Amino acid sequence: SMYALDPKDLKPLNSCCDAQISVFGSKLQKKMRDSNIFVVGSGALGAKSTVSATAASAINSSLHIDALQNRACPETELVLNDAFLEGLDAVINALDNVNARIYVDMGCLYFQKPFLESGTLGPKCNTQMVIPHLTENYGASRDPPEKQAPMCTVHYFPHNIDHCLTWARSKFEGLLEKTPNExxxxxxxPAEYAAAMRKAGDAQAR
Structure with a gap:
C-alpha cells in the first residue's frame, strides 16, 4: 500500500516530536517540520503574536517564527503579498470574522495552497480542510451573518463603527456597573464576598 509505514520509521528519536513520529513516521514528521506554515489570527491571541512566538520557541527551540501583527485585508498586501503567499506550504486560519476568512481563502484558492479553516463561538467550534482540486473552498458556502462583533477583534483590531460601539459599551459596563457592584x-x-471569590476560584480550578 502507498500508505504503508516502515516500522523502523516509527521508532522514537528522543525528541519532542516522538509522539507524532510514532503515528506519522519520521519522514512525514520531517516534512511537517520543514514546512512553511502561515498561522493567521489565532483568535484572541492574534494581536499577541510576539508573545505566542516566544512561548512556542520556548517549547521548541528549533522553530523559526516571524511574528506579524498585520490585519488580513487588502490594505496589508505590501506585507502579505504574492511572493509571501507563493512561498507557503499551507495556511491555518484562526480568524474571528467572515471578511478576513474569505480574504485569506481567496489567496489560498488563487495560489493553490492547502488551507485549514477553524473558528469558535462560545462552546461551539468548526473546522474545514480545504485541499486544492479536491475539496470546495471556504468561500464556496457562506456562514450566516455575524450577530455581534468578536471580542478579540473589538479589543485588538477594531476597524468599524460597530466595533467602536461595542468597545465603548464594554468599557462603560466595566467601569460604571461591574466594578462599582463588586x-x-x-x-x-466582606466575608460573604471573600467566600464567593474562593468558591469561584475553586470552580475554575476544577
Missing amino acids: VNSFISN
Whole structure:
C-alpha cells in the first residue's frame, strides 16, 4: 500500500516530536517540520503574536517564527503579498470574522495552497480542510451573518463603527456597573464576598 509505514520509521528519536513520529513516521514528521506554515489570527491571541512566538520557541527551540501583527485585508498586501503567499506550504486560519476568512481563502484558492479553516463561538467550534482540486473552498458556502462583533477583534483590531460601539459599551459596563457592584458587594458583606471569590476560584480550578 502507498500508505504503508516502515516500522523502523516509527521508532522514537528522543525528541519532542516522538509522539507524532510514532503515528506519522519520521519522514512525514520531517516534512511537517520543514514546512512553511502561515498561522493567521489565532483568535484572541492574534494581536499577541510576539508573545505566542516566544512561548512556542520556548517549547521548541528549533522553530523559526516571524511574528506579524498585520490585519488580513487588502490594505496589508505590501506585507502579505504574492511572493509571501507563493512561498507557503499551507495556511491555518484562526480568524474571528467572515471578511478576513474569505480574504485569506481567496489567496489560498488563487495560489493553490492547502488551507485549514477553524473558528469558535462560545462552546461551539468548526473546522474545514480545504485541499486544492479536491475539496470546495471556504468561500464556496457562506456562514450566516455575524450577530455581534468578536471580542478579540473589538479589543485588538477594531476597524468599524460597530466595533467602536461595542468597545465603548464594554468599557462603560466595566467601569460604571461591574466594578462599582463588586465594590458594593465587598463593603456590604466582606466575608460573604471573600467566600464567593474562593468558591469561584475553586470552580475554575476544577
